[in-house]
């Protein structure tokens with residue numbers, strides 16, 4: 001009697017475990033953290049770039065609410081030009097990044113810097129509604145990239 005009971009529970013348990021393992025695998029493939037694939041030098045460059053754009057985007061928010069177009073333009077342009085990922089990279093670093101970084105990551109990085117340029121342009125034109133729109137798009141891109149490529153760093157995106 002206890003034996004059949006155990007057996008009855010055993011199969012569903014296996015099925016459930018396999019399903020959980022498979023869905024975990026699918027998730028891990030969809031959200032691939034990029035940092036562990038990089039050399040220590042590139043990891044450091046990426047973190048430095050992130051810290052500097054984090055800092056700049058907070059300053060942009062402060063400038064936006066103060067109506068300081070000139071400052072928004074300057075900071076957004078700084079983000080666009082930063083590309084530390086490119087600036088401080090030797091050709092060898094760059095080749096390495098291009099081999100490990102998924103196409104989607106490179107594209108998102110490109111889009112992000114493009115939006116920063118659009119924001120700078122809107123600020124130079126003194127167009128406030130457009131600045132707000134571009135700032136919103138920029139912040140969305142931060143989270144979108146983290147959710148896909150930085151789930152090990154930001155646990156909130158790993159669920």
Ligand code: HEC
Nearest residue numbers: 034035047050053054057108109112141142145149150153
């Ligand atoms: C193209 C992808 C991408 C975009 C866009 C992006 N990030 Fe990141 N960010 C990353 C990755 C990948 C990491 C994880 C780096 C690591 O774990 O070493 C990261 C890490 C960070 C960190 C943590 C740095 C540290 O010291 O560990 C901060 C802060 C950050 N990002 C802020 C931002 C902000 C703010 C924006 C938008 C204004 C942004 N990021 C846009 C990919 C991106």
